[in-house]
Amino acid sequence: MRMAEAGDAVMGRLIARYGPVDAMEQARRGVLDPGFARDEKDRAEASRRHLDLGRHAAAWAARYTDPAGDLAQGMRRGARLVVPGDVEWPTQLDDLGDGRPFGLWADGQANLRFSCLRSVSVVGARAATAYGTTVAAEFAMSLGGRGWTVISGGAYGIDGAAHRGALASGTPTVVVLACGTDTCYPSAHEDLFHAVRQQGVVISEWPPGAHPTRLRFLIRNRVIAALSRGTVVVQAAARSGALNTATHAWSLNRQLMAVPGPITTDVSAGCHVLIRQGKAVCVTSAEEIIELVGSIGDDLAPEQRGPVQPRDGLNDETRRVLEAIPARGATGPAVIAVAAGVDIGTALACLGALAAAGFVENVDRGWRLRPAARR
Amino acid sequence: MRMAEAGDAVMGRLIARYGPVDAMEQARRGVLDPGFARDEKDRAEASRRHLDLGRHAAAWAARYTDPAGDLAQGMRRGARLVVPGDVEWPTQLDDLGDGRPFGLWADGQANLRFSCLRSVSVVGARAATAYGTTVAAEFAMSLGGRGWTVISGGAYGIDGAAHRGALASGTPTVVVLACGTDTCYPSAHEDLFHAVRQQGVVISEWPPGAHPTRLRFLIRNRVIAALSRGTVVVQAAARSGALNTATHAWSLNRQLMAVPGPITTDVSAGCHVLIRQGKAVCVTSAEEIIELVGSIGDDLAPEQRGPVQPRDGLNDETRRVLEAIPARGATGPAVIAVAAGVDIGTALACLGALAAAGFVENVDRGWRLRPAARR
Numbered sequence: 186m187r188m189a190e191a192g193d194a195v196m197g198r199l200i201a202r203y204g205p206v207d208a209m210e211q212a213r214r215g216v217l218d219p220g221f222a223r224d225e226k227d228r229a230e231a232s233r234r235h236l237d238l239g240r241h242a243a244a245w246a247a248r249y250t251d252p253a254g255d256l257a258q259g260m261r262r263g264a265r266l267v268v269p270g271d272v273e274w275p276t277q278l279d280d281l282g283d284g285r286p287f288g289l290w291a292d293g294q295a296n297l298r299f300s301c302l303r304s305v306s307v308v309g310a311r312a313a314t315a316y317g318t319t320v321a322a323e324f325a326m327s328l329g330g331r332g333w334t335v336i337s338g339g340a341y342g343i344d345g346a347a348h349r350g351a352l353a354s355g356t357p358t359v360v361v362l363a364c365g366t367d368t369c370y371p372s373a374h375e376d377l378f379h380a381v382r383q384q385g386v387v388i389s390e391w392p393p394g395a396h397p398t399r400l401r402f403l404i405r406n407r408v409i410a411a412l413s414r415g416t417v418v419v420q421a422a423a424r425s426g427a428l429n430t431a432t433h434a435w436s437l438n439r440q441l442m443a444v445p446g447p448i449t450t451d452v453s454a455g456c457h458v459l460i461r462q463g464k465a466v467c468v469t470s471a472e473e474i475i476e477l478v479g480s481i482g483d484d485l486a487p488e489q490r491g492p493v494q495p496r497d498g499l500n501d502e503t504r505r506v507l508e509a510i511p512a513r514g515a516t517g518p519a520v521i522a523v524a525a526g527v528d529i530g531t532a533l534a535c536l537g538a539l540a541a542a543g544f545v546e547n548v549d550r551g552w553r554l555r556p557a558a559r560r
Numbered sequence: 561m562r563m564a565e566a567g568d569a570v571m572g573r574l575i576a577r578y579g580p581v582d583a584m585e586q587a588r589r590g591v592l593d594p595g596f597a598r599d600e601k602d603r604a605e606a607s608r609r610h611l612d613l614g615r616h617a618a619a620w621a622a623r624y625t626d627p628a629g630d631l632a633q634g635m636r637r638g639a640r641l642v643v644p645g646d647v648e649w650p651t652q653l654d655d656l657g658d659g660r661p662f663g664l665w666a667d668g669q670a671n672l673r674f675s676c677l678r679s680v681s682v683v684g685a686r687a688a689t690a691y692g693t694t695v696a697a698e699f700a701m702s703l704g705g706r707g708w709t710v711i712s713g714g715a716y717g718i719d720g721a722a723h724r725g726a727l728a729s730g731t732p733t734v735v736v737l738a739c740g741t742d743t744c745y746p747s748a749h750e751d752l753f754h755a756v757r758q759q760g761v762v763i764s765e766w767p768p769g770a771h772p773t774r775l776r777f778l779i780r781n782r783v784i785a786a787l788s789r790g791t792v793v794v795q796a797a798a799r800s801g802a803l804n805t806a807t808h809a810w811s812l813n814r815q816l817m818a819v820p821g822p823i824t825t826d827v828s829a830g831c832h833v834l835i836r837q838g839k840a841v842c843v844t845s846a847e848e849i850i851e852l853v854g855s856i857g858d859d860l861a862p863e864q865r866g867p868v869q870p871r872d873g874l875n876d877e878t879r880r881v882l883e884a885i886p887a888r889g890a891t892g893p894a895v896i897a898v899a900a901g902v903d904i905g906t907a908l909a910c911l912g913a914l915a916a917a918g919f920v921e922n923v924d925r926g927w928r929l930r931p932a933a934r935r
Contacts, residue, residue, distance in 0.1 A: 316822055316824065319824065370888070396886040396888075396889070396891075397887045398883055398884055398885065398886055398887065398899065399887070400880075400883040400884070444823060445820030445821065445822075445823060445828070445832060446820065446821070446822055446823075447820075447821055448695065448819060448820060448821075448844040448845070449691065449694065449695070453820070454844070457820060457842055457844050460820070460835065460842045461841065461842050461843075461844075461848075466836065467820070467832055467835045467842065468836075469823040469829070469832050469836075470823070473836075505775075507774075508773055508774040508775040509773055510773065511771040511772065511773055512745065512772045512773065512774070513745070513771075514771070516771075524773065
């Protein structure tokens with residue numbers, strides 16, 4: 186089914202190369218000719234697929250009523266067809282094996298191959314919350330600012346926010362559609378797709394004029410996962426299309442990442458499941474994403490840590506004296522000395538130093554913490 | 561330092577048993593007498609600690625000016641002293657080794673040992689958000705409703721919300737203080753602690769009258785971690801006291817859990833660090849907590865899954881027909897048949913069934929999805 190659907194785009198090109206009669210035969214032999222098999226097992230597998238493919242052949246033929254027309258129409262509408270072997274072909278799609286698209290229609294200024302060399306897919310629910318779209322846009326902007334291309338599906342919610350964030354950073358972004366590159370779905374994203382064509386590229390496996398179907402969204406998702414070095418799921422309910430993309434990324438051994446969110450909304454539940462299953466790494470910043478998808482050693486994220494506190498600079502004895510002072514109320518130096526385990530002279534010296542540094546103050550009933558130094 | 565602090569409580573009891581002169585010697589030998597060593601390595605280690613302890617002896621002696629008075633005062637104020645060997649002693653504290661408290665002052669109706677047999681520590685930031693306190697209270701209420709005791713530190717924020725949730729469920733809850741059980745810190749929690757005494761128990765290593773210090777909070781945290789089968793960090797900034805409790809739970813091989821939250825607030829950052837480091841399991845419901853701390857097989861959480869959708873019940877052919885219908889607009893049955901890879905008769909039969917089930921409708925331009933069936 187997947188292979189049959191994926192074949193749409195290449196048929197026009199094959200016809201241009203081989204003529205209409207041999208086109209389908211070439212398409213089949215190019216991937217599946219049993220003569221290419223290396224051993225007996227390979228041969229059996231190839232034969233089996235050959236038969237499987239035969240079942241789809243009639244359906245294929247019914248669809249390609251006018252492949253040459255498709256190709257001409259695509260060109261007229263500004264889309265170029267990129268196939269394996271072209272300089273613009275992103276070779277990481279070869280990881281899809283037999284599921285590799287036969288070709289991609291591309292419409293936009295950016296070079297598809299170069300744009301995707303350092304790229305991250307940012308995906309998520311269409312019914313996203315403000316939290317989700319904010320995070321998606323900020324991640325995309327930071328990724329773009331560090332030279333990373335953002336890939337997504339151009340849908341409402343997380344996808345759209347990610348593309349917009351990437352555009353704001355001035356770097357290319359790649360929209361992978363489940364319909365022809367000339368079809369604007371959703372239609373409210375016409376301006377967005379127009380901007381992406383200027384700065385990035387809009388791609389699709391399906392020829393111009395093709396409409397989106399539920400199945401095509403699912404087929405499309407494997408390309409989003411395979412094009413990038415890793416996929417970030419920003420928000421996804423327990424049964425979201427974004428989890429389908431996540432599954433592809435995971436099975437392709439791409440980095441899979443998920444953004445945590447409030448457990449009180451359904452729309453992060455899918456992210457939490459991925460994290461709980463150990464499939465996705467919990468990420469909270471663009472730096473953490475780049476550390477995972479970047480080169481080992483070159484793209485390390487700064488370690489998450491709290492602010493350095495003034496008391497970190499104290500020596501051991503002085504810190505013990507400070508910690509021996511009750512959280513509220515004032516205490517005499519003798520009691521403090523005992524609690525800190527130091528003699529009274531040391532305690533007084535330390536208290537003086539602490540007062541000078543603004544940690545404590547001397548009141549009529551003894552020494553007490555100043556508000557800023559309280560735990 | 562920790563051992564010196566932890567000794568406060570037991571001194572009064574030891575004096576009552578052995579008389580004032582031998583009390584300290586007994587305390588020291590009870591844990592550290594080199595005569596108990598099993599081999600040469602043990603003996604060397606015991607001797608070293610013996611010397612370490614000697615350094616603290618003078619500070620100890622200075623503090624216990626009136627241990628017998630402490631004991632009498634504690635009893636007068638309603639607190640009982642529980643020491644190892646008593647029937648009320650929670651033996652899981654033995655996992656602390658040398659760091660085990662010498663005794664615990666307890667004030668409340670509930671039996672400490674029984675209350676802690678099935679217990680979870682719920683801890684977190686004092687500067688919690690409404691999201692954090694809501695989650696803490698709901699978790700505690702659900703845990704209580706399933707017969708689990710909630711242990712926490714009685715502080716503002718997460719701690720207080722957890723105790724309140726547990727009280728609402730009608731089960732005992734345990735407050736572990738860093739000051740005497742008669743000292744109300746924070747003072748705004750006087751009503752809360754009063755309610756806990758009626759339904760649960762308030763405990764402390766320090767004798768009645770002791771004030772909280774920064775160090776005592778840190779010492780106290782190991783008891784919170786050791787008393788329960790697992791610790792849940794609901795909210796914690798990157799440098800929160802709750803992370804200290806988490807570290808104790810982790811090094812004691814107790815289950816460590818953390819609740820995810822928005823990455824846009826600082827107060828969940830510590831939770832995310834624990835999850836990223838693989839130290840804490842990401843938990844999103846009380847069921848998931850109980851699965852981790854409960855008996856294997858008996859306390860499984862229901863698997864997180866999305867709602868069952870009507871289309872799950874369709875057979876393969878009908879689903880393919882449904883998925884072949886464009887996401888918007890209407891299409892003729894011939895186009896649908898080709899896209900689904902079925903013949904026209906099958907397509908029409910499936911479309912009829914789908915219309916009867918409410919997935920599609922027939923309009924003048926063909927068949928289209930009804931709004932509820934759109935992807």
